[in-house]
Amino acid sequence: MQLSLTINNKPTVLDVEPDMPLLWLIRDEAQLKGTKFGCGKAQCGACSLYVDGDLIRSCSYPSQMANGKKITTIEGLSEDETHLHPVQQAWLEVQVPQCGYCQSGFMMAAAKLLEGNPNPTVDDIKNGISNICRCGTHPRIIKAILLAAKLKNDGKQG
Numbered sequence: 001m002q003l004s005l006t007i008n009n010k011p012t013v014l015d016v017e018p019d020m021p022l023l024w025l026i027r028d029e030a031q032l033k034g035t036k037f038g039c040g041k042a043q044c045g046a047c048s049l050y051v052d053g054d055l056i057r058s059c060s061y062p063s064q065m066a067n068g069k070k071i072t073t074i075e076g077l078s079e080d081e082t083h084l085h086p087v088q089q090a091w092l093e094v095q096v097p098q099c100g101y102c103q104s105g106f107m108m109a110a111a112k113l114l115e116g117n118p119n120p121t122v123d124d125i126k127n128g129i130s131n132i133c134r135c136g137t138h139p140r141i142i143k144a145i146l147l148a149a150k151l152k153n154d155g156k157q158g
């Protein structure tokens, strides 16, 4: 099936199996490797990206459902290559990652959380993000999201 998508603002036409998970399309066809495969069952969040602005778990999202839609991956989270998104800036400052595998999914979820809630509490973060980090970086993730909110609200970033 031929799909027409916009991936990180780039119009893209790909010929793929309609029920192939969108994650495969992004990683193997579009060659964007920042989005990761973890559980494959919509449970861990490593494969998180946006379809028309909605946060989805792409391991469990058929590619055909993305036809005609706008996909944003971690590579397209910031406005352009010269600016970091406030979440990325905060992640750097807090030095969040350990192995790093889960981190792009967390950053996509964090940026989406801040769109809807510019001043989240620690409980809002815990309740709003269900991604899993096997390295146990959750305390630094919470710290980074609180910092990202501050950076965003101060207008220093994004």
Ligand code: FES
Binding pocket: 036, 037, 038, 039, 040, 041, 042, 043, 044, 045, 046, 047, 048, 057, 058, 059, 060
């Ligand atoms: S790989 Fe998609 S949620 Fe785990």
Ligand code: FES
Binding pocket: 097, 098, 099, 100, 101, 102, 103, 132, 133, 134, 135, 136, 137
């Ligand atoms: S940093 Fe290793 S799984 Fe999260």
